[in-house]
Every structure is written in C-alpha cells, then in structure tokens.
Amino acid sequence: MSLSGFHSTASSTYTVSRLNREIRSILEQGFASIRLTGEISNFVAPASGHWYFSLKDDKAQIKAAMWRGNNRYCQYKPTNGAQVEVHARVSVYEPRGDYQLIVEKMEPAGEGLLKQQFDELKMRLAAEGLFSSAHKKPIPSKINKVGVITSATGAAIKDILTVLKRRAPQLEVIIYPAQVQGKEAHLQLVEKLLLANQRTEVDVLIIGRGGGSLEDMWCFNEEPLARAIFASQLPVISAVGHEIDTTISDYVADLRAATPSAAAELVSPDQTALQQQLMQYKRALHMQALQAIKHARHYCATLEQRLKLQHPENQLLQQQQRIDELSSRLSRAFLQMQNRRNSNLDLAKQRLSHQHPKRLLQDSAQQLQQLTNALVQAIQKQQQLRQNQLALYAARLDSVSPLSVLARGYSITKQHQLVIKSVAQVDVQQPLVTRLHDGEIHSQVIDIKPY
Template sequence: MYSQSNSPTNQSVYTVSRLNREIRTILERGFASIVLTGEISNFVAPASGHWYFSLKDDKSQVRAAMWRGNNRYAKFRPKDGDQVQVQARVSLYEPRGDYQVIVEHMEAAGEGQLKQQFEALKMQLAAQGLFSSTHKKALPSTINRVGVITSSTGAAIKDILTVLKRRAPQLEVVIYPCQVQGEQAHAGIIEKLELANARNEVDVLIVGRGGGSLEDLWCFNHEQLAHAIYHSQLPVISAVGHEIDTTISDFVADIRAATPSAAAELVSPDSHALRHGIVHQKQLLHSAWRHQLNARQQQLHALKSRLAQQHPANQLMQQQQRFDELQMRLHHAMEARLSHQHRLINQLNMRLQRANPHDKVASAKYQLQQLSSRLLAAQKEQLYGAQSQLSQLAARLDSISPLAVLARGYSITKNEHGIVKSIQQVQPQQQLTTVLADGEITTQVVCVQPKG
C-alpha cells in the first residue's frame, strides 16, 4: 500500500548546492586523513602555484589537488607516471559535484615505505634505551687524534680533512675506509667501528658520509649498526648527509653533527682562536698583575696615612685645633647672647614708652569731653523731635476724637452690645443710651420704622 508519509510533498526538498555541500561535509568528516598510493597522471601546475592531477591504479582513478601552501614542502616535483604515497583528506568539488582528495603531504612511494620502516625501528630502539642521554659519552677535553669511518673517496672525507687542516693542523687523522652505500655497507661500517675500538688509537670517532636520498643513507638506519655505535667505548659523532637528513645513527651516537664539516669543527679547536685565547689570557694576567700592584700601593699609602694620623704630635695639633675651634664658638655664642639681650631691652623700653599712662589719661579726657558734647546735643535733638511728634499726634487725635464730634451737636446711641449703627440692631421695647457732649439720655424704643 502506498504510504502518504513518503510523498515528496512531505519530504525536505534539496537544492543541488545543498546536496553537494552536505555530501562534502560527510566526506570530510568520514575521511579526515588517509594515506593513499597511486600513479600520477594528468599533472597540471597553473600560475596560481596549486597542483592538479589524478591518482590511479590499474582499475580506478581519483582527482586530486595539492594547494601551494603544502606543495612547497615537497622534496620533488611530480610528473606523469610517478608512483607516490600521499597523506590526504577526501572532499568534494561542489560546482561540478566531483569528489576529490586534497593532498597535504607527498613523497615517492618507495621512500614512504622506507620511512615507515625507519619510524618503526626508531620506536623499537628508543624503547630499548639506545637513545637515552644517560648513556652518551662527552667529548674528551683534549683531542690529539681523530678517527674517521667513511669512504676514502667520498666528499665527506675531503670536507673533514679541509676543515681540520684549516682549524687544527696539529691533529692526527686516522681513516678507516669502508663503503657507505649499498645493502651490505652497514657491515663494513660495523667492522671498522669494532677495529677502531680494538686498536684504541684515537680519541674520538666520526662516522658518516655526504648527502643523498633516503635509499642512499639507508645503511646508517640498520639495527646492527645502532647497537655497535651504542656499545662503542670511544665517543662517536654521527655526521650523515646534510642538516635536514636524519638517521638512526644520529639518535644513538654520542653527538650528532649536521654535516661532516660540522663534525670536524666539533673535534678541532680553531688554531686562530687558540692563539687569540693565549693573547687574551696574557692580557688578563698582565691586567691582574697591574691590579694587584695598584691595590698593594694603595694599601701602603693608606697605612702611611694611618701612621701619620696616629703620631702624637699630629694628635696634639688636632686637639689644639679642636680647642681653638671650641673657644671661637664660645666667644661667638657669648657675643650673640649679649646682642640678643640688648635688642630685648630696647624692645621693652619702646613698649614701655608706648604704654605711658599720662598720654592715655589725656586722650581719655578728650574723648570724654567729645562724648559729653555729643550726648547733650543728641538729647536736645531727641527731645525736640519727641515734642514735635507729640504735638502732631495730639492734633491728629483731637481731629478724630468723638468728643469733638459731640461738641458739634452729634450724639452716639448704644445698646447693651455697643454702638448702634443700623436699625437692624434695635428691637421694640429695647432700652437705648444716647451720649451727648454734656451727658447721656436713656430711652426706650417704641417702634422701629425703616426708611422708604
């Protein structure tokens, strides 16, 4: 039966871009880092610096890209037909929907296998303690004879001899020639290493060769050679290849030199530096001698000075000088004291003169006279003003006095509540009092008749 839940109208509708983007996310999460081998084909290197190519085997192929930031660390530039081993992550090129691998590291296929063997042996020997610093021997403080285990015709021996001749021609060099490349080269190196230890005729051994590919240097990654170096009684310096090359012998040796020339510099003190050191030590010795001489002379001078200071005559002169100084200080102090007392007496005399009571009494009398005159004048003026104000107030009081009004023929009518100003305040049969200028009249109201 058809289910409605599977209808396209009920499902999320993808765009092509969304589909490619989500598939890319799934691929990059599921294949974040893989190791892939294959053959290079269709290799293209545009101006951008990126590499685009295909990796194929006899049945399939896959597109690949290696960005410029990663391919600049590659040790070689690949070409069509090269067998390579790459470390990559799987991705998707969204515009075309093509899946591809993004290469982060590339090396030749055979070299990749050798590196795997190298790492496995390195971990094994490290676990056995062959790389431990506690077993490494230091170089002798004095080196008179150097042993070199390398090819007698290679570039390494030439570089070593050139450096030793320039820096320390007094050093003796014993060469233990052997092959340093090939499947059985490690056996020859072990044989010469054991021979040098048996003879014990050198102070230090340099084991190495010039640069080359990983396959060329492979004999220095042999386990038997690592054990031989580890058990050597003589200090061993490993000087294999260039500075970027690393071998098992570098880890197990007592000292690792970046190049054969660097190893020669380690075992050879620079003759120019020695001469410079001798001259410098001579200068230091002379400077120390002069310093000691100056110190002794200064000490002698100080003792002479102390002796002169302790002489009785000198002590007596110092005491006399001290007595004179105290006497002068006492004289100055007495003069200063007398001068201060004279100034104090003068100040007191001046204050006494300023405080004379005769002048104060005369001044007080004069002030009293002035104040008396001012008081009398003020009293007169105040009395005159009061009289004038009293006259004015009496006139105003007389003008508004009810007695004056009564004297002109008017009267005032009162009831028990006060002055009657309206007939509304009067009731029939009410007793009223009429005030005249010369007396009062008591009346009784018969009737009250308003106007109109």
C-alpha cells in the first residue's frame, strides 16, 4: 500500500470529486482482495438485483455492496444477523465520499453455516412429512423395559438412571452405548437404533445426551439418524441437551423431552400414582364381586320361576289353550279362503265380459276412426306448412332478384356487357346501355364529373 501517487502541495487545489477519485484509486490498489468476517445488517435487495448491506462486529461496521453479476452465483441467501465470510475489495462511492466493500464472494461463517444447514435439512424433511403428527407412534401406557441410546459415561445416563430408580425401580433398563459427539457419532447412534429394533427387547427408546454447543450436538442433526428414527418400529423419545436446545431428532421423534431427566419421567410412573391406581383397582374388584353375587342371586330366582312354570299341570293348560287358538285360526282361515275364491270368481267373470269379441270389435273400430282423423289432420298440417315455406322462399328469392331492385327505381348501366361501377371506366362520346325494370335506354357520354 502506497501513497506515492497522491501529492498535495500548497499550490495544488483539489476538487471534491478529484479527491474522492484519487482516494478510491489508492484504496482499490491497496485492498484489491481481502477476506473479511462479520454480521450482516441493513440488508436490502432492490429490483435491480444488486445487494446492499452492512458488515459489523461488536465495535464497528462498514457498508458493502454485491453486484448482481456476482450474487447470482452465491448459493447462500443472506439475512440480517447472519455471520458470513466475504471476499471483497475496498472502494469509494464517489458521489457521497463513502468508502465501502465491493463483495465478490460470500459464504456462511462458523455456526452460521451450521444453522443454515440445520434450517435447510429441517425444511426438506418437513416437506417430506417426517415431522407430521400422523406418523408419530404413541408411547405405551404400560412400560416394562426402557432402552437408552447414549454415552455410557455421560451425565445423561446418570440422570436417567437416577430418576428411574426414584420413580419406578421395577423398570428394567437396557443401555445401548454410543458416541454422542464427533463426526462418526451419528453412525453409532444409527447402528444402536437398528440393533434395538432388531432385538425388540424394550417397549420404548430414549435417545439423547446432555447439553453443549451446536457443534457438540450436531450428530443429532444428521439426516441418516433422522431417517432411522422415522423408520423405527419402536417408539422413540428424543432428549438432547437442555430445554432451549432443539435438534432434528427432536422434530422427527415420536415425543420430545426437554432434558434426559424429563424423558425418564415420561416413561416412569410415579409410585404415588401407582398406589392410587392400585386402590382404584381394589375398589373396582370389590364392586365387580358385589355385582357378580347380585347377578347370581337373580339367576337363581329366575331358575326357580322357570321350574314352577314347567309343572305338568301348567303344561297341559298351555297345550289346551294352544289347541283352542289353532282351532280358531283354522276357522278364520277357511272363511278367508272361501271369500278370496268368491272374489276371484267375480273378477274372472268381469274380465270375461271385457274380452268379448263384440266389445273388442267396437274398440278397434273406434281406434281406427281416431287414427284416420289424426292422419288427415297431419296431412293437412304438413301441406299448409309446405305452402307457407314455399311462399317464404319465393319472397326471399324475389327480394334478392335484380329485377326487383330495378322495380324500386334503380338502374344498371353497362358498356359492352360490363357493368359500370366508376366514372373511371368510361370516356366521353362512349355509348352506354342503361337497363330499367321495363326496358333499356341507349345513351352516349357527353361529360364526366367525378366526385
């Protein structure tokens, strides 16, 4: 960086534009290509396609611009508050004398990149339906065995075991130890998740770890682990970090617990609750026993009543009543049958009278006369319709006839059988023939006056 090109003497007077121009030249030569990190603020993307924003840290800020020709290759969409790393050169906006960065490349920096990757994966998996409540498996109401996928030496397993020992010591816990931090951690978590599903030895799975930074917990944001949790046949509770921490595993799991201790409380019923439930079962069993005794007594009374009803004397009386009822039904049926046959005979006689040949001939003759009258009327109607159509067609033909036009006072002028439509078609002294409706007039052109 040099100021050799910038000379100021007492005899040299600068204009403002010249000063800004030379300062711009010096800055662009001295800071032609630099790498800079900072937080984006005041981001604006007008219709021109250029990006304007400020880069700042905790002590200072600088204005920046990224032209459309460069930002169209940028795969990162900047937002206010995002930490980025840029490749830029320093320049001056001469009209205002503001020095600024001309950004050529931009990419997320530090946790900003991880946050971007987190948001992109979250949106993609949500679009595929992995977070939908329709796919969430219910947590069993009765749990005998709990599987825990976490570090065997971390604070999370200690918290889980402490809570389970206090609340439900009868629960059996099976630990599937795995790394919960590092590049390969998510592969071990997926392996243990598949192993638990193959064994099917537990009723529910808890997967998680204690708190930490975003980088520490990143294995729970990996796509393979999210898809393994979604495909799990066993219900999965995600318990990663503290209450404010959120991972992809929390969204795809069947249930999210704020902490590992909270997950242990979700799968373990309280001893007081169990005792209360046991008392409820005892009261319910006592009520069922009383109901059973009551039903048994009622059944015995019913059997006793049935035995009385089946006495031989009662049976004989019932059979006699049955005979009387059948005899009465037989008499009524005979009378109904006789009446029905008489009705059928009367109906047959009536039908026979209607089917007599003389009656049929009269009906046929009447029908023939009606058809004849209808035929005559149809022929007359068609004849009248055809006459009306013929008159209409004759009138239409007459209306378009040249002779009809002539009869209304018009004429047609020809020259050698060629109809004259314009004065340009005739010459002076030229003979013409004018056709009227009742004859022709032969004339000669004396003068031509065009309009």
